[in-house]
Amino acid sequence: AQSVTQLDSQVPVFEEAPVELRCNYSSSVSVYLFWYVQYPNQGLQLLLKYLSGSTLVKSINGFEAEFNKSQTSFHLRKPSVHISDTAEYFCAVSPISGGYNKLIFGAGTRLAVHP
Amino acid sequence: DGGITQSPKYLFRKEGQNVTLSCEQNLNHDAMYWYRQDPGQGLRLIYYSQIVNDFQKGDIAEGYSVSREKKESFPLTVTSAQKNPTAFYLCASRIGTANTGELFFGEGSRLTVL
Numbered sequence: 001a002q003s004v005t006q007l008d009s010q011v012p013v014f015e016e017a018p019v020e021l022r023c024n025y026s027s028s029v030s031v032y033l034f035w036y037v038q039y040p041n042q043g044l045q046l047l048l049k050y051l052s053g054s055t056l057v058k059s060i061n062g063f064e065a066e067f068n069k070s071q072t073s074f075h076l077r078k079p080s081v082h083i084s085d086t087a088e089y090f091c092a093v094s095p096i097s098g099g100y101n102k103l104i105f106g107a108g109t110r111l112a113v114h115p
Numbered sequence: 116d117g118g119i120t121q122s123p124k125y126l127f128r129k130e131g132q133n134v135t136l137s138c139e140q141n142l143n144h145d146a147m148y149w150y151r152q153d154p155g156q157g158l159r160l161i162y163y164s165q166i167v168n169d170f171q172k173g174d175i176a177e178g179y180s181v182s183r184e185k186k187e188s189f190p191l192t193v194t195s196a197q198k199n200p201t202a203f204y205l206c207a208s209r210i211g212t213a214n215t216g217e218l219f220f221g222e223g224s225r226l227t228v229l
Contacts, residue, residue: 009155032215043119043205043220044158051215090157094215102148102173103218105157 002027002093004106012112015083021076021109023065023091031093033074034103035065038088047089050074061085086113117142121206121221128193128200128228136191136224138206145210147189148218151175152203161204164189193226201228 007022025031032051036044048059055067065076074091088110092103119140128134140147146165150158160173164183178197183189189208193200203225207218 004157006157036218041223041225043207043222044218045220046217049215049217102160102163103158105150105159107155107157 002029002031002095002104004091004093004104006089006091006106006109008109009107010110010112012114013081015113015115016080018079019077019081019085019111021089021091021111023074023076023106025072025074025091025093027072027093027095030096032096033065033067034092034094035059035063035074035076036090036092036105038090038108040087044090047076081111081113083113083115085111087111119206119208119219119221121204121224123224124222126224126226128226130228131195133192133194134200134226136193136204136206136226138189138191138221139187140189140206140208140219141187142208142210142219143186144208144219145186146208147183148207148209149173149179149181149189149191150205150207152205152223158205161191200226202226 003026005024013019034049035047037047038044048057050067058064063078088108090108091106122137148163149161162181164170180192205223206221
């Protein structure tokens with residue numbers, strides 16, 4: 001079985017400051033890793049994903065995440081946030097093998113960017 | 116534009132009533148999913164379907180039922196047996212069946228039981 005822990009339920013930050021949203025996972029098998037973003041009263045959108053290769057993955061809007069296998073982490077970072085980044089962010093994992101076809105989500109981290 | 120359409124966006128129900136949430140996709144995706152979202156709990160899987168006329172229970176299927184008669188449609192019925200149905204419900208789809216596939220979400224349906 002897999003589980004995902006997002007260590008912070010809320011992260012307040014000022015505009016243009018750096019931010020890190022933490023994600024740790026537990027799994028007995030290898031997994032793919034994802035970050036999704038949810039704006040108020042909307043569905044989720046994929047922000048970035050790690051499948052294989054370089055452990056550092058980037059999104060088109062400046063976010064990046066690094067897969068650390070030894071620490072079973074996939075933290076999300078942005079060097080300078082904007083007001084428009086205010087949203088809830090979900091870390092998720094999906095087992096590479098085992099016949100599953102679903103994502104296991106963390107509880108979410110609410111990012112609030114203040115002017 | 117291709118996407119997933121959920122309706123209604125807001126729904127109120129009296130205790131003891133069944134209610135059906137609609138989910139339609141025109142992305143030609145094979146797999147479809149229903150998740151329930153509660154504050155501070157993330158998303159929990161209710162049911163999923165990988166092909167027409169086939170579906171599997173997720174982690175919290177009790178009190179819910181689904182059907183998959185068409186590839187485009189995956190309606191969710193919240194029955195009176197669901198003890199705490201007030202929540203935000205999200206439908207999603209995925210191309211193919213590999214776990215590398217991105218999930219596409221609808222905008223959700225918010226159900227409130229009065």
